[in-house]
């Protein structure tokens with residue numbers, strides 16, 4: 144992660160000499176620096192070196208914005224601007240975001256903090272920033288036209304409020320919202336509890352769900368799309384571009400996510416039951432946190448769940464809507480399961496390079512097919528792991544739980560080494576008694592249709 148900055152300390156704030164309570168406008172002689180990120184790697188957690196202790200979040204394929212202290216105000220600077228974002232290797236998109244990336248950087252602060260956020264508008268149109276879920280004075284709520292004038296291009300506005308409760312929040316425009324969110328403008332706002340021991344975990348991950356409609360070969364999202372998106376993303380990344388969740392065995396883990404797409408997403412994690420610990424309305428009391436293996440997150444909602452990572456392995460985590468674990472190429476094809484199209488496909492491919500029939504045994508074979516696709520798009524399902532193609536795209540990643548990781552080690556540990564005898568294996572014993580239909584002799588009696596009228600009464604069919 145390349146975060147350009149001159150005088151900001153990565154893990155904390157530069158303390159500016161200004162004592163006592165700074166009352167709003169009087170101390171705004173200078174504007175804080177606005178660091179930018181140039182790539183989509185996951186930044187390591189930014190541990191605080193001033194103020195109360197907390198376990199910082201790890202933003203998937205993202206980063207947290209450094210701040211500076213000005214008196215007792217924590218100052219951040221967001222710059223709304225056009226950005227170029229890699230969605231996954233092989234595809235970049237021209238989006239709008241903040242500080243060089245979409246989503247913008249994660250803001251992290253502590254319950255009770257006074258935060259001052261400078262927002263500079265480098266877009267070609269007005270914007271405004273809404274602090275989704277926060278308790279704040281109405282005039283700081285960021286609804287352009289309703290609670291404040293829109294921020295015109297070239298201008299900087301200042302938001303000031305005290306963080307009244309801890310939890311998982313987000314920020315997004317409330318100004319030409321349909322266009323600006325479709326272009327990728329959004330970010331996470333994590334407020335940590337004042338008491339560092341409260342519901343503390345060892346690893347705390349966060350991401351936003353977002354979706355784009357970018358035609359093959361194009362780079363700019365279609366902002367008028369209502370439902371038919373073709374890129375289902377976590378933090379503007381699609382599998383295999385989404386980094387894994389790297390976790391140490393027996394770590395307490397929290398995963399937080401918010402949904403800024405136009406549909407709901409049942410987020411499913413393999414290998415564990417987890418407890419739903421928070422919504423954007425706040426913490427679910429520990430005794431009321433309910434167990435799940437999938438939790439649906441509706442549009443505009445945030446959810447967090449907690450678990451103890453006591454099972455090592457490579458555990459899939461994904462949206463359970465199967466079309467949301469797919470990338471763009473190939474959705475327009477017809478269904479031909481059961482039809483052998485190999486020969487005809489070869490002939491069509493001579494005329495139409497890149498022609499792709501849907502698999503005649505399913506679509507799985509597409510995952511391993513070397514297929515010429517147009518520039519700047521992604522194959523429908525892709526991603527390789529140690530046993531072959533994963534046949535997934537979109538909203539999919541892997542929770543990699545390993546023994547012996549240091550507390551701050553988030554580096555991808557590679558694929559899980561399964562203990563001997565713990566991987567599903569091919570049966571090589573005696574052949575089955577009822578072989579698959581294709582292998583059955585035509586004369587096999589078990590094949591004949593039983594006429595229900597002549598079926599003998601068994602006495603167990605429930606009527607007399």
Ligand SMILES: [Cu+2]
Pocket residue numbers: 375407408409462463464467538
């Ligand atoms: Cu989904």
